[in-house]
Amino acid sequence: MDGLDTDSVDSSQAERRPGGVVAILAFAGIVAAITQTLVVPLIGELPTLLDTSASNASWVITATLLAAAVATPVAGRLGDMYGKRTMLLVSLLPLVVGSVVCALSSTVVPMIAGRGLQGLGMGVVPLGISLLRDIVPAEKLGSSIAIMSASLGVGGALGLPFSAAIAENASWRVLFWVVAALAVAVASLIWFLVPADRANTAAGGFDLLGALGLGAGLICLLLGVSKGADWGWGSATTLGLLGAAVAALLAWGWWELRTRDPLVDLRVTARPQVLMTNAASILVGFAMYAQSLVVPQLLQLPEATGYGLGQSMLAMGLWMAPAGLMMMLISPIGAKLSAARGPKITLTVGALIIALGYGVSLPLLGSTGGLLVVTLVCSTGVGFAYGAMPALIMSAVPQSETASANSFNTLMRSIGSSVSAAVIAVVLAQMTTDFGGFALPSEDGFRVAMLIGCGVGLVAAAVAFLIPVPRPGALPGPGTAPLAAPGTAENAGTAFEAKA
Template identity: 80%
Template sequence: MDSSQPAARSGGVVGILAFAGIVAAITQTLVVPLIGELPTLFDTSASNASWVVTATLLAAAVITPVAGRLGDMYGKKRMLLVSLVPLVLGSVVCALSSSVLPMIAGRGLQGLGMGVVPLGISLLRDVVPAEKLGTSIAMMSASMGVGGALGLPFSAAIAENASWRVLFWVVAALTLAVATLIWFFVPAGSENTSKGSFDLLGAIGLGIALVCLLLGVSKGADWGWGSGTTLGLLGAAIVLLLAWGWWELRTPEPLVDLRVTAAPQVLMTNAASILVGFAMYAQSLVIPQLLQLPEATGYGLGQSMLAMGLWMAPAGLMMMVMSPIGAKLSAAKGPRVTLAVGALIISIGYGISLPIIGTSSPWGLLAVTIVCNTGVGFAYGAMPALIMSAVPQSATASANSFNTLMRSIGSSVSAAVMAVVLAQMTTQFGPVSLPSESGFRVALLIGSGVGLAAAVVAFFIPVRPVAAKPEPGSTPDTVPEAVEAKA
């Protein structure tokens, strides 16, 4: 941290950056209440309307590592402000859209702003006192859960009581408020930026590879997993990723320094992140369906979209409540332990859900989401701490962005796997085919197993020895010593 930065202001800085993360998360869940209405609103097919969601996912995946590298090169605060520009523009485009193509373009622009969270976490290393860094990272990481929790009831309430366009005008206004707060109240952070050249070829190659991978994964259920399009995209993704890795190892200024990410601590943290991303997203897909399916099924609870969002909201808020506890556990035992404990809690949350399915009360499912998101809060706060303790300060933003990408890939694979399970295990209710109770049980068992696998991987993360304690006023090259001392 810059010694000129008053310690008293760090709480406000963390609050502003967490607010930015909440707005970004709200943006991602913004259109969920509209999915069923989009074909009618824009006079298009359901398949075309689904691109309103897919466009954001793809754009976010492509921009995340790029924003991280540019943050390391030109400054994290500067890139934070740059990332907010497409969020505003995309919101305005969506609000003014009268057909599906502009809507998809606007959602793609919004996706280009999703580098906000990894950039914000990386900036904390520069501007927050060492003794507060662990808690600050946990709070910033939890902001995604809070935004997701608030996004569903917020979007549903507005969509039910006002024009859907209001959703996007509100997000545009919130994003402008975030930009203003960052401009005036968040310091620029370390000047120790990496001024090398930008790896444009690496960025293009990784972007195309990720589009092929995530498009194949996210649309495979619609196109058919054995279709030429799906197999061609997944095959192209593998070839392109191998070629990209070869290039990154040979270029002097890579987009992602694979030698740094290949360090055992970083590599295994990213592996655990994929599994945690999978486990986190699975329950956010399964539980809302159980809440909304008709009571006549015997296991659905017949809740409205708004009611479902309200039942899901406490779980996201629990991430923020538990983040300081996770930070204290990291300070006492090390973030590796916190990550393993968090993943184990996620697994337990899925486990307790199995006897609850088929009961007539949503309170049991609320308990499941609270337990799962408690584990997510622990895990999401620990992963950036493990990454930043293993990379030089000049690579903080790109390493964090790559870790965020790994979580996104886990979430995308989770969506595909859950879709296959629930589509294959169905039951007929009159003319309608719905996911069966057995399908939900299998999906939840998969979530529990993946959470347990994440705990095992986390337990074996080899944490590197702690560097010597920095002199007062100097910029530490790792996370606070307390965070790693007992890892």
């Protein structure tokens, strides 16, 4: 293949063993997702472990969020230019180095630096999904995308009990050594067993100014959103950051529309199908994340509150783990629905199921079994939605821009999750009850949070239903193949770039 023919693995092996390639890429996604939840069991202990304040320790989480937001679109663009497999390997390097730095850290500054490096590796999932389009047979692509997308949920769900079990029974440093070893294993499997894709030699240059502008805008936006509750939503710092974000992103958009080789082709993202899918992705990201903020707190609050369930961190993680496995189990069903009716319908159904999960939560908040049902229903919806979004994106963009478009879509979901965290935090902070002199979120606060998730899920379903997917045979955008009829693999996101 052009630019990467010297690799020992070729695409014919993917044709013969597509399941093995998908499994490796899904494993990469699981490792990346585990990294995001890795420090959750340590949040309360980080100030003591790192000899710092709780406010400083919170940057251990924020640093990963910010680094991932900046790195994901950059990795996507570089993947389109130099090959997705190459960028997968490059993305895993800071994940390994960052894990080692964290494992060796004893103070907060190197820990934050290490977590930032880990965040640079979060482009693994959109790169993996995009690579599937290049190397997996068309008839296998829909189910492969669904499985790869579900790896996020599996990793996120397994990460909690995994981290809690190690933190409770061994040194916290073991967490990072294990992740470093897993990342090395993933890189080795990709190097030896995943075939190379074709580098796009006509992609042009890298838009460094665009990358810097987008990074500045995203850092200001996400920093203001994630730290606004701590700093005060009306504080000069928060308002200044949000204002700077608007200015930076507007200037970035102006530049992207005028430069010859943009980081993100905004004309492609402005296509109605891509634009509406990204809008739905923000809403799905919001709805998906709301319950993951509420359920763990309800499980761990003391029973004496009257609504808490008194579970340990490990028990909480185990109660939530089945939800991630549900995503993996449901993903093939979502792929079949996309093949039969199109990914637009799958995304709509997924958003409705998420809303249903929040709806049934209201009478079930008082028991562990009830919360398990809530997480299983919501994860079923997320499994449908996460498999459908990349399919919608890839069926509307040229193959040469697959990674960039998928990475931008992933970024939209992350922004939705960040906004969700901020909104739910405000709700729970405002609706509190006194418990032994401490202010805890009230039961009504949790109910309002779940109602918000339900409402956003319904809005996501409406937006998804309105995505304007061209009818079969309609002329697609430049650089994409004609759309196939419903029921074919191509309509589920396998429209490949037309050959001259």
